[in-house]
């Protein structure tokens with residue numbers, strides 16, 4: 001499988017550098033951003049989910065309608081949609097986009113966040129429900145016959161689905177760093193999403209996922225593809241990139257102190273293991289490996305993907321190749337100056353990485 005690139009969807013001009021509190025969707029911005037990802041040959045865009053954020057399905061359909069190749073990854077929390085409804089919604093998007101729908105499952109990392117939409121299960125139960133949910137979706141996409149379901153979290157009778165994915169099924173991604181995330185993702189997912197950790201820790205996580213995949217009886221070829229996520233801060237030279245990185249950090253710190261950050265200034269320690277891991281690594285030093293930078297993690301309380309990669313175009317290309325060599329096939333990169341960074345990556349990073357991979361393949 002080739003190395004592919006993922007970005008994140010942005011609905012308007014608000015960024016972490018220049019937040020616009022309460023900004024509505026700017027349809028023209030959304031479409032321009034999505035078309036640019038397509039034009040610069042990104043392969044996927046993730047439409048994220050939060051309890052107070054926009055509906056990913058209508059955003060995903062809008063993106064699909066203005067792009068040709070870009071695949072749309074819908075972030076989905078099982079508590080928000082009955083599984084048969086989700087199976088049809090995803091298959092509807094898949095048909096509308098001629099087979100470009102992907103789903104990224106989130107068990108839910110914070111009890112308080114889950115409670116906002118009526119979900120009071122603990123994290124282990126949320127993972128158990130996720131496992132059942134994925135099995136139902138696959139069955140709903142693939143079953144030629146109506147079927148009953150008698151599970152712990154869902155029960156229904158004679159569900160019959162007329163809305164089929166274009167290619168028979170839809171790629172399923174799982175994200176998280178709990179033991180249960182590795183087990184469920186390793187045994188059931190096509191893709192496993194990770195946040196940016198140093199090479200050593202990333203390798204440890206990949207080994208855990210592969211071990212779970214093997215334990216579930218999957219062949220080596222059938223293991224989940226690994227997705228890693230970074231927030232590159234790039235410029236023509238390393239020095240210029242570091243100057244930009246420090247300005248970025250200043251902006252994040254100031255906005256958080258003024259209540260405009262992604263996490264409140266007095267936010268408690270995060271409950272999800274993925275963020276705890278990032279904060280733990282951040283406490284060990286600012287820079288890891290070639291260019292992985294952690295102060296952006298601490299400044300945002302590790303709210304979401306937050307590890308930066310700082311350096312010249314070449315430094316970032318080399319850093320990404322380090323992860324490709326480790327086994328990552330899906331590289332998610334988004335910056336802090338959302339639109340301009342996506343264009344810069346499209347001009348300098350994606351072609352640079354692809355050129356090296358092509359020349360390796362032809363030798």
Ligand SMILES: Cc1cc2nc3c(=O)[nH]c(=O)nc-3n(C[C@H](O)[C@H](O)[C@H](O)COP(=O)(O)O)c2cc1C
Nearest residue numbers: 048049075107108109175176177178193272273274
């Ligand atoms: C690549 C990636 C993307 C994610 N996207 C979202 C998202 O859109 N919304 C969300 O609430 N959590 C998102 N998460 C967070 C985790 O899925 C979440 O914290 C998980 O449910 C529990 O994490 P844990 O197993 O590390 O404790 C994402 C995680 C990863 C690795």
